[in-house]
Amino acid sequence: MQARGEARLAWLLIAPALGSVVVIALFPLAWAIRESFHLHDLRAPWLGQPWIGLANYAEAAADARLWLALAHTVGFAAVSVALELALGLLLALALHRAIAARGPVRTLALIPWALPTVVAALLWRFLFDGPTDWLADPLRAWIPIVLADVWKTTPFVMLLLLAGLQTIDESLYEAARIDGASDWQQFCHVTLPLLRPALLVALIFRTLDALRVFDLIYALTGGGPGTATEPISLYAFNVLLQNLRFGYGSAIAVIVFLVTFGLALLYVRTVGAGLLEEES
Amino acid sequence: MIPRMVAILGLLFLAAPIYLAALASVTPESRLFEGPVLFPSALSLEHYRDLFTARAFWQPIRNSLIVASVTTGLCVTLGAFCAYAIARLHFRGKRLVLGTILAVTMFPQISIVSPLYLLLRQLGLINTYPGLVLPYLTFAMPLTVWLLVGYFRQLPAELEDAARLDGAGPIRTLGEVVLPLAAPGLAATAILTFIYCWNEFLFALAFTLGPERRTVPVAIALFRGQYQVPWGEILAASIVATAPVAILILLFQRRIVQGMTAGAIKG
Amino acid sequence: MASISLRNLCKTYPNGQCAASDLSLEIDDGELLVLVGPSGCGKSTALRLVAGLEVPDAGSVWIGGEDVSGKPPQSRDLAMVFQSYALYPHRSVAENLGFGLRMAGVSRDRIRERVESVALRLGIADLLDRRPSQLSGGQRQRVALGRAIAREPKAFLLDEPLSNLDAKLRSDTRAEIARLHRQLGATMLYVTHDQEEAMTLGDRIAVMRDGRIEQIGEPLEVYRTPRNTFVAEFVGAPTINLISCERVEEDGGAWLCGEGLRLPAPPGLPESRAITLGVRPEHLQLAATEEADLVGRVDVVEPLGNATLLHVAVGEGPDLRVLVPDFPRNRGGEEVGLCLGRGAMHFFDSENGLRIQIS
Numbered sequence: 001m002q003a004r005g006e007a008r009l010a011w012l013l014i015a016p017a018l019g020s021v022v023v024i025a026l027f028p029l030a031w032a033i034r035e036s037f038h039l040h041d042l043r044a045p046w047l048g049q050p051w052i053g054l055a056n057y058a059e060a061a062a063d064a065r066l067w068l069a070l071a072h073t074v075g076f077a078a079v080s081v082a083l084e085l086a087l088g089l090l091l092a093l094a095l096h097r098a099i100a101a102r103g104p105v106r107t108l109a110l111i112p113w114a115l116p117t118v119v120a121a122l123l124w125r126f127l128f129d130g131p132t133d134w135l136a137d138p139l140r141a142w143i144p145i146v147l148a149d150v151w152k153t154t155p156f157v158m159l160l161l162l163a164g165l166q167t168i169d170e171s172l173y174e175a176a177r178i179d180g181a182s183d184w185q186q187f188c189h190v191t192l193p194l195l196r197p198a199l200l201v202a203l204i205f206r207t208l209d210a211l212r213v214f215d216l217i218y219a220l221t222g223g224g225p226g227t228a229t230e231p232i233s234l235y236a237f238n239v240l241l242q243n244l245r246f247g248y249g250s251a252i253a254v255i256v257f258l259v260t261f262g263l264a265l266l267y268v269r270t271v272g273a274g275l276l277e278e279e280s
Numbered sequence: 281m282i283p284r285m286v287a288i289l290g291l292l293f294l295a296a297p298i299y300l301a302a303l304a305s306v307t308p309e310s311r312l313f314e315g316p317v318l319f320p321s322a323l324s325l326e327h328y329r330d331l332f333t334a335r336a337f338w339q340p341i342r343n344s345l346i347v348a349s350v351t352t353g354l355c356v357t358l359g360a361f362c363a364y365a366i367a368r369l370h371f372r373g374k375r376l377v378l379g380t381i382l383a384v385t386m387f388p389q390i391s392i393v394s395p396l397y398l399l400l401r402q403l404g405l406i407n408t409y410p411g412l413v414l415p416y417l418t419f420a421m422p423l424t425v426w427l428l429v430g431y432f433r434q435l436p437a438e439l440e441d442a443a444r445l446d447g448a449g450p451i452r453t454l455g456e457v458v459l460p461l462a463a464p465g466l467a468a469t470a471i472l473t474f475i476y477c478w479n480e481f482l483f484a485l486a487f488t489l490g491p492e493r494r495t496v497p498v499a500i501a502l503f504r505g506q507y508q509v510p511w512g513e514i515l516a517a518s519i520v521a522t523a524p525v526a527i528l529i530l531l532f533q534r535r536i537v538q539g540m541t542a543g544a545i546k547g
Numbered sequence: 548m549a550s551i552s553l554r555n556l557c558k559t560y561p562n563g564q565c566a567a568s569d570l571s572l573e574i575d576d577g578e579l580l581v582l583v584g585p586s587g588c589g590k591s592t593a594l595r596l597v598a599g600l601e602v603p604d605a606g607s608v609w610i611g612g613e614d615v616s617g618k619p620p621q622s623r624d625l626a627m628v629f630q631s632y633a634l635y636p637h638r639s640v641a642e643n644l645g646f647g648l649r650m651a652g653v654s655r656d657r658i659r660e661r662v663e664s665v666a667l668r669l670g671i672a673d674l675l676d677r678r679p680s681q682l683s684g685g686q687r688q689r690v691a692l693g694r695a696i697a698r699e700p701k702a703f704l705l706d707e708p709l710s711n712l713d714a715k716l717r718s719d720t721r722a723e724i725a726r727l728h729r730q731l732g733a734t735m736l737y738v739t740h741d742q743e744e745a746m747t748l749g750d751r752i753a754v755m756r757d758g759r760i761e762q763i764g765e766p767l768e769v770y771r772t773p774r775n776t777f778v779a780e781f782v783g784a785p786t787i788n789l790i791s792c793e794r795v796e797e798d799g800g801a802w803l804c805g806e807g808l809r810l811p812a813p814p815g816l817p818e819s820r821a822i823t824l825g826v827r828p829e830h831l832q833l834a835a836t837e838e839a840d841l842v843g844r845v846d847v848v849e850p851l852g853n854a855t856l857l858h859v860a861v862g863e864g865p866d867l868r869v870l871v872p873d874f875p876r877n878r879g880g881e882e883v884g885l886c887l888g889r890g891a892m893h894f895f896d897s898e899n900g901l902r903i904q905i906s
Binding site: 006007009010011013014016017018020021022023024025026027028029031032035087090091093094095097098103105106107108109110111112114115116117118119122123124126127129130151154155156158159160163208211212214215218219233236237240241246249250253254256257260261264 | 398418481
């Protein structure tokens with residue numbers, strides 16, 4: 001009686017939000033999966049869109065450029081995220097102890113996080129393009145890329161961890177000090193364990209974002225020189241919107257989805273289950 | 281001592297590129313690549329002038345403002361309804377709904393760019409404002425819903441009980457009691473959504489065809505010079521692109537940080 | 548005003564906790580009934596079931612002779628006073644008071660009239676333009692009461708309204724509520740964990756435990772003849788003393804023995820069971836050790852001002868609480884004798900805790 005009316009109202013309120021998600025995200029995803037099993041080359045429309053089973057995936061498995069792109073992406077993610085977490089933690093700890101003027105500091109710290117990624121990319125390209133020729137070097141071109149990513153996202157990690165640090169009860173440190181713990185021991189036994197939830201959240205968000213990197217590299221190196229800095233999303237982009245091979249591109253897109261989403265699910269299952277729920 | 285030095289170094293690292301870029305944007309073309317200087321000797325607004333005359337930069341600004349504002353308005357409204365239902369009403373499938381919406385945050389956008397392109401083309405929405413608002417709405421919605429669910433949940437439930445007993449149905453309760461009290465949370469969400477829309481690149485790149493509908497990030501990325509990269513104008517455009525965001529941050533930094541860290545810390 | 552009737556209400560929470568177990572209760576029109584019990588006994592749940600804020604698994608709620616089980620809270624025409632007052636922080640006191648009337652579509656003039664008269668009655672007329680955050684605890688409490696009164700509902704529900712007040716305010720406000728009840732002739736269902744509030748306010752009190760009503764009746768009746776050890780321990784302060792005894796046949800007679808106690812067993816006590824003897828601290832008197840029923844040593848002396856509470860160690864059981872008019876602290880540790888008031892003894896079956904009736 002009451003309950004049913006309430007449920008109906010609830011669905012009414014949810015419908016627009018859920019609807020947009022289903023139409024704009026889920027439906028295209030299903031479509032991409034479907035496309036990946038077909039041949040669909042927009043440059044050769046006379047070929048139609050025949051079903052070709054796993055042929056696209058077979059091609060993907062043999063595609064050296066794809067594997068290179070995956071390697072780039074995973075490597076970039078590993079290095080960047082590690083640096084961001086470390087630097088973010090370091091800065092959070094330093095700010096927690098040292099600086100009193102929270103407002104201006106936060107404002108300053110937030111700007112790199114808040115500006116468009118392509119702007120950040122262009123800033124760093126400007127800083128490196130004039131004085132050095134690293135952008136033309138296949139290995140050294142990664143340095144401005146990683147720097148730009150670290151520069152842009154460390155504030156997020158730092159603020160997250162800083163907030164986490166601020167929730168740790170001071171009296172725990174006092175108790176540890178009275179018990180004779182050194183600074184390092186206090187860090188290991190009080191700070192790190194209590195910071196664990198925040199660290200995990202930072203880790204999850206940053207890893208997922210790093211695996212999806214696109215804007216940054218598009219604007220900084222365009223994937224170059226050649227394909228030396230091409231991440232998987234940029235490769236998919238090229239195949240889809242430049243080579244116009246929608247079938248094969250969809251297969252790559254599905255692979256990217258499986259990797260990213262699979263990792264996300266893994267994280268959620270092992271670590272984040274508590275983070276997602278809070279039943280009243 | 282050490283913490284202070286580390287903190288200062290860190291903040292310098294964060295501030296330096298912006299300062300240098302701002303500096304370069306007001307350096308005349310001829311002196312741009314003379315080498316790093318801390319303080320300029322000559323200042324010129326030529327880049328900004330060219331930006332708004334030759335490159336008609338007001339166009340992408342207008343486009344970004346429209347898309348971001350409309351998306352923010354829709355997102356916060358629809359998201360608030362959805363979040364309220366999830367936070368306070370009883371119905372089956374709640375976990376599935378929340379999970380589905382949140383799952384979208386983990387989508388790699390590249391995976392749906394081409395089907396979305398085809399879908400929008402079918403609907404005749406390529407190179408239009410709605411063609412951007414719809415995808416943005418979808419991808420900004422999860423964060424909005426998550427933040428607002430957390431926010432609604434920590435409002436004292438007794439106030440809503442009191443309103444119900446006083447004769448207010450669920451909708452009136454939402455309007456008279458919950459939303460006014462949730463204003464700070466709504467504001468934080470709106471700001472974060474606006475920033476997301478303002479900065480979004482991939483969809484804007486894929487779904488717009490020309491300067492009439494291009495947004496700011498795309499316009500900047502596609503700046504081409506006649507003989508070389510027009511750094512002066514690019515950097516000037518970058519400063520202009522950063523300005524609205526910087527102002528929002530200056531005014532609302534506390535709210536923004538609360539929003540960013542809300543779901544994360546409390547869990 | 549209307550009567551309230553709870554019929555066979557059952558409610559179990561997902562975590563398995565049973566909040567209402569075949570709960571039935573009749574509250575007469577104009578009566579103030581107090582639901583009292585320890586935390587987790589289900590009294591707040593019962594209140595919320597009446598309000599419609601929770602839906603029962605089984606059973607029904609009737610208000611004024613009408614089954615309201617299918618109606619949402621906003622249609623039941625009840626007013627509730629919350630423990631935390633639940634005042635709308637973004638609205639002024641006047642708007643808070645008039646909120647329910649506004650929801651009901653009453654004209655603005657009528658609302659203003661009503662709000663002013665209620666505010667006058669409660670002594671908050673000069674606070675009408677303030678926000679709740681600018682009020683003291685006691686003032687907020689009055690606004691919460693005022694909001695309920697302004698609506699002229701069928702009945703009032705009060706959920707531990709005094710818990711957040713300090714001791715002095717609590718007794719003042721308690722008197723206020725009693726006065727209001729008399730003046731309005733209102734039906735009130737009042738929930739509290741404080742047995743003193745229950746005793747002083749209720750026309751009748753209902754003692755609850757684990758979703759069930761253990762005993763219902765007028766306060767003094769419950770105090771004088773508690774149905775079981777739980778009710779005996781819950782009602783009355785300081786807490787009743789419970790002594791484990793046995794009925795023993797000796798020296799040609801029947802005796803009640805336990806923890807150093809030896810009393811002639813009253814006739815009518817069942818022969819074979821273990822007995823729990825209950826005697827309230829105010830019914831124990833100090834006596835010379837030779838003439839006493841019980842001898843013990845004074846462990847702790849607690850001067851309360853108007854009387855003194857002694858904790859006396861006897862036998863192996865817990866200390867006995869004894870309320871005496873006066874006892875100097877320096878006599879702590881002394882040996883004293885205790886006499887039990889013969890007419891004030893309660894007998895309970897040790898196994899099931901139920902009262903044993905003696906003629």
